[in-house]
Amino acid sequence: MDYSKHHHHDHNVESEVKTNVMYNDGKVFVDLEDDNGTPPELAIQHEKEMHFIIVSNDLEEYYHLHPEKVQQGSYSVNQALNNGTYQAFVDIAPENKVYQIEPNTLQVGTNETSKANLEGKDNWTKVRNGKTVTLDAVDAIVGEEVPLVFDTHGEKPDPHLGALGHVVIVDEDVEQYIHVHPASDDTPTFNAHFSKPGMYKIWSEFKFGDKVHVYPFIIEVKE
Known part of the structure; x- marks a missing residue:
């Protein structure tokens, strides 16, 4: 198994799958449609069809969720969100379709959240x-x-979603999304690649016992 595989957000490739994210009364809805107007088939990645990351614009709130399929192309998950502005990243692997992870802006209530200055x-x-x-x-x-x-x-x-841990990285503009898995089965080392310089926030997830703990860090990427 290739544990070094990770996803990049790259504007050079046109995505063949569109994502639509909505929030209503403590529940998040995700709809998927490919370039033919039909729901794409999703491959299983790390035990789930969909990894769904929500990050507040100020990078203070972070959620790693796994929406369940309601019907083909429609998914939902319970998650109450405070009023504010979020970016949602739909981390999927559609079968036989090119897909690039783009931020979906999610506005809850009327209070807009400013971007962070890390x-x-x-x-x-x-x-x-x-x-x-x-x-x-x-x-x-x-x-x-x-x-x-x-x-x-x-x-x-302990193993967490089929790996020793998970690392999600987002830039301070909440546009670049990188999801990295461990380089091996037994060492918590993750190899990341960055396409742009700037400040980034890392959320590292490790499971001890039956609880997943999230550890945030801020790094600078240089030219």
Whole structure:
């Protein structure tokens, strides 16, 4: 299995699948349609047909959801959202169709959320519910393979959606989306690629016991 595969958001390729995301009263709806006007068949990726990432414009709120199929081409998931502006990324692998992940703007209520201005300094060790994760110093250069090496302080994560962990990366404009899986079965190292310089936020997900913990980090990618 190729654990290094990850998805990029690339404007050079025309997507053959359109996504439409709506929110109503604590529930999110996702509709899919291919270039023939029919619902695409989706391949299973990491145990799910759809990984659905919602990030608030200010990069403060992050949700990794798995909508269930209501009917072919229509999916839904329960998730209450606070008023504000979000970008939703529909992470799917349609069969025999070119697909590029684009941000779907999701406005909840009338209060608009401003985009973030990420600062360069971050604390590389984060604690969630007593579980500590450290991200090794990152030297991120555009166009090069960038290893993201996590230290889980002697506690090996449990398998989470068919992998040792998951890493989602979004730029501060909430336009670039990168979803990276571990480079191997037994080491929490993730190899990312960046096509543009700038500030990015990383959400690393590790499962300890029956609970998934999310550890956020901010990095700068240089030319």
